[in-house]
Amino acid sequence: MKEAQPAEAHYINFAELSKAQQATVNTWVNHAIHATEHALGQLKQSHIIIELYPKYFTLEPVPWASVIRGNQDGVELHFNRYASAATLIQDWTLYHELAHLYHPLFNYQDFWVSEGLATYLQNVIMFNAGLISRAEFTHRLWSGLQRGKLQTRSINHKLYAVTENMWSLKAQQRVYWTGAAFFIEAEIALNSQRSPRYTVSELLKQYQKCCRSQNMQAKAFMSELDKISQTAIFSNLYQKYKARTDFPTITKEQISQLHF
Incomplete structure (x- = not known):
């Protein structure tokens, strides 16, 4: 071949x-x-x-x-x-x-999904390429989550509303890092599956082959990832995250133990 x-x-x-x-x-x-x-x-x-x-x-x-x-x-x-x-x-x-480039263009209110995914994956890519250590991987994600958490204290509207007004609110830390937390939480949930067991990266590999389109609602994107993983992880988390006003709780230990 x-x-x-x-x-x-x-x-x-x-x-x-x-x-x-x-x-x-x-x-x-x-x-x-x-x-x-x-x-x-x-x-x-x-x-x-x-x-x-x-x-x-x-x-x-x-x-x-x-x-x-x-x-x-x-x-x-x-x-x-x-x-x-x-x-x-x-x-x-x-x-x-x-x-x-691994996900479609989403509606603006769902840019927290796209920016969160890219923010998480940039660190996965750099670790896999040997550009950062596992300790640095953990440090970068943990530090980013703390910045997102801090900004959420002052910008605590529903996530989709904050995302729509991200530039005027200067809410990039809230939007990007809540989105990154979403995919970290999804990775944690995927890690707990017995069979089939996927990572977010592996799901995206399959998504490129079967389902990639130029434009897709974020909700539909979640459904495709659920179909591939044979779970409801992404759709359930999407419903939980899109209107949340708080910042997710993820520990440094959870990040250090991620399998990705």
């Missing part, structure tokens, strides 16, 4: 870079695609549009990025044109954006 080929990067604005910078970007992007597909399975699409916006003055390797949705989904990258490949590879941003 012919081995599946990784998704190929198709660049926009590549010519704006010097030959050396092109080589750096190629190394970075190809590493990220390989690491992501290793963790989450092969993407359904054969190529990924990578729209490049190199910056001269920025304190961060990748100050901003976003997903481009269309017939072929892609990623818009704003990055420090002088950053080394090693520095860019260690940055979490591209793994986060590539993780978004």
Whole structure:
């Protein structure tokens, strides 16, 4: 059987870079695609549009990025044109954006699902690629949950309402990390299953093969994950989370013991 080929990067604005910078970007992007597909399975699409916006003055390797949705989904990258490949590879941003390509575009009130999934998975991808240790994996998730918990004290409306007004409320910590907590809690529940036993990553691999679509309600996405896992974990958690006003309780020990 012919081995599946990784998704190929198709660049926009590549010519704006010097030959050396092109080589750096190629190394970075190809590493990220390989690491992501290793963790989450092969993407359904054969190529990924990578729209490049190199910056001269920025304190961060990748100050901003976003997903481009269309017939072929892609990623818009704003990055420090002088950053080394090693520095860019260690940055979490591209793994986060590539993780978004594994789920459909949801309605805005359900962006807590998409941002939570990508936030959780960026750490799974980086751990599997050997970029962070298990201790660092636990630390990053635990620290993020604490930021989300802190912001929930002052922004304690229903989650879907907060998500719809995330930018005006500046509620990114509440939205992203409640969503991440959702998938951590789902992972904990999956870990407790005897048979069949899946992880969130394994479910996404199967989802790419059977059910991936461009647009889907988050509720329907949960139903598909439930069908694959032969559980009701995701639908039940979705009903529990979407209108909650508190922050979920997840312990550091639970994160450290996750099988993903």
